[in-house]
Amino acid sequence: MVKYSVVIPTRDRFAYLNSAIESCLASDRHDIEVIVSINGNTTWPEVIKVYEPINDVRVRYVLTGQLLSMQHNFNFGITQARGEYVTTLGDDDALLPSAFAYADNFFAQCPDYPLCWFRRPYFWPDYEQQDFSNLKPNTLHCWREISVSLQQSKPVIEACCTHYIPYHSLPSIYNSFYPAALLERLRSAQAELEGIEAQRSIFLKQTQAVDVFTAYASLLFVDSYGLISIPLSLSGISARSNGMSATKKEPGGEWQRYMSELQGEQFKAIMTGPFAAYNSLTVQIYNDACKAFIAYSSCNGTSLPDLDCNAIVEGLLDSYIGGEYISQPWCVYEMMRMSVDFDRKQYLTKLHEISAWYQSGYEQQLVSWRKDQRLDESLYSKISDQYIVINCDAAEVSTSAQAALLYQKVLEGKLPALNDPN
Numbered sequence: 001m002v003k004y005s006v007v008i009p010t011r012d013r014f015a016y017l018n019s020a021i022e023s024c025l026a027s028d029r030h031d032i033e034v035i036v037s038i039n040g041n042t043t044w045p046e047v048i049k050v051y052e053p054i055n056d057v058r059v060r061y062v063l064t065g066q067l068l069s070m071q072h073n074f075n076f077g078i079t080q081a082r083g084e085y086v087t088t089l090g091d092d093d094a095l096l097p098s099a100f101a102y103a104d105n106f107f108a109q110c111p112d113y114p115l116c117w118f119r120r121p122y123f124w125p126d127y128e129q130q131d132f133s134n135l136k137p138n139t140l141h142c143w144r145e146i147s148v149s150l151q152q153s154k155p156v157i158e159a160c161c162t163h164y165i166p167y168h169s170l171p172s173i174y175n176s177f178y179p180a181a182l183l184e185r186l187r188s189a190q191a192e193l194e195g196i197e198a199q200r201s202i203f204l205k206q207t208q209a210v211d212v213f214t215a216y217a218s219l220l221f222v223d224s225y226g227l228i229s230i231p232l233s234l235s236g237i238s239a240r241s242n243g244m245s246a247t248k249k250e251p252g253g254e255w256q257r258y259m260s261e262l263q264g265e266q267f268k269a270i271m272t273g274p275f276a277a278y279n280s281l282t283v284q285i286y287n288d289a290c291k292a293f294i295a296y297s298s299c300n301g302t303s304l305p306d307l308d309c310n311a312i313v314e315g316l317l318d319s320y321i322g323g324e325y326i327s328q329p330w331c332v333y334e335m336m337r338m339s340v341d342f343d344r345k346q347y348l349t350k351l352h353e354i355s356a357w358y359q360s361g362y363e364q365q366l367v368s369w370r371k372d373q374r375l376d377e378s379l380y381s382k383i384s385d386q387y388i389v390i391n392c393d394a395a396e397v398s399t400s401a402q403a404a405l406l407y408q409k410v411l412e413g414k415l416p417a418l419n420d421p422n
Contacts, residue, residue: 003031005083009073011039014051016092023094023401037077085177092236094400099232115226116176122403124238140390164315167215174211217292236400313342329358
């Protein structure tokens with residue numbers, strides 16, 4: 001009997017893949033399975049020419065047999081899952097060794113609700129540090145306080161309809177264990193909206209980002225969900241991560257490839273919703289949330305407040321001005337247009353300041369900033385009593401699996417105290 005399925009969709013990123021698999025196998029449990037969904041039209045003999053697979057009875061390798069969009073590769077892997085509870089893992093991510101034990105404790109009390117967590121990042125050594133960012137290569141960000149709470153879905157849905165609520169702490173298939181019954185409810189809703197002849201999927205055709213879409217859509221199918229304060233998985237950020245590729249001024253190859261390979265209907269569907277006219281990544285992320293609410297509320301009889309786009313825009317602008325422009329200053333003109341379109345002109349003064357900084361001082365400040373970049377040689381940097389950043393070079397860690405083991409030591413108090421000079 002398989003209790004937990006971990007699905008790892010991958011494509012041409014074998015340099016990271018074994019680390020993700022190893023992190024799942026760090027537990028000696030035999031009621032788990034790791035499903036590696038290899039995207040492409042290659043055969044197994046062709047795969048092993050470029051990859052040395054891990055040989056473990058708990059690991060199943062499945063080939064899609066054809067080149068799929070990222071959404072369809074995720075869905076293909078999920079359909080192979082046999083566990084009572086299912087999660088997905090990026091091929092440069094890692095699962096904490098204690099993840100299954102924490103999940104056991106939660107599901108013993110709440111077997112029908114998903115359990116989600118806010119993933120903390122591990123920046124691989126090949127991560128390309130972005131301009132004006134303090135996120136350095138080969139560092140691990142750790143939250144140490146452990147708490148578990150049960151969140152009611154309805155108030156969260158109402159808040160999402162009237163303000164910008166980031167998806168990171170919502171129950172996405174990418175940062176949650178989903179009960180198998182929840183996956184089946186999502187498939188049934190998809191069939192109702194898109195026809196029973198459609199491929200059975202937990203995503204709608206319009207889905208752009210699988211993590212974002214499920215984070216909001218799942219709220220409509222469960223009364224409550226669990227939220228644990230520590231990450232049960234690490235978000236691996238590498239040179240080939242899709243998300244980081246998309247945030248660059250000139251989007252990197254991974255993001256360009258992802259966008260170019262979207263199927264026709266799916267690409268058209270992206271350009272719908274209340275914020276379709278805007279290209280900012282943050283705005284498009286929330287656009288997926290709005291589309292999820294609109295689509296799914298019609299098929300399960302959920303009564304939702306009307307989307308207050310003006311209030312949501314205000315939250316988006318607050319988020320941008322509050323820090324996101326540091327890494328995406330080139331979005332400032334689009335934000336100006338949004339503030340005018342949605343009658344939030346009070347933001348224009350600050351946006352003009354950002355624009356002026358970008359035009360006049362950005363390049364000079366960038367040169368100075370690059371000169372000042374130094375990796376602290378100490379083991380950690382203290383951000384707060386509960387949040388620390390670990391220099392993984394000092395800890396002799398260089399993969400996501402090793403970072404997950406290091407994080408486990410942090411939680412167990414097996415690293416030197418912060419005030420220990422040694």
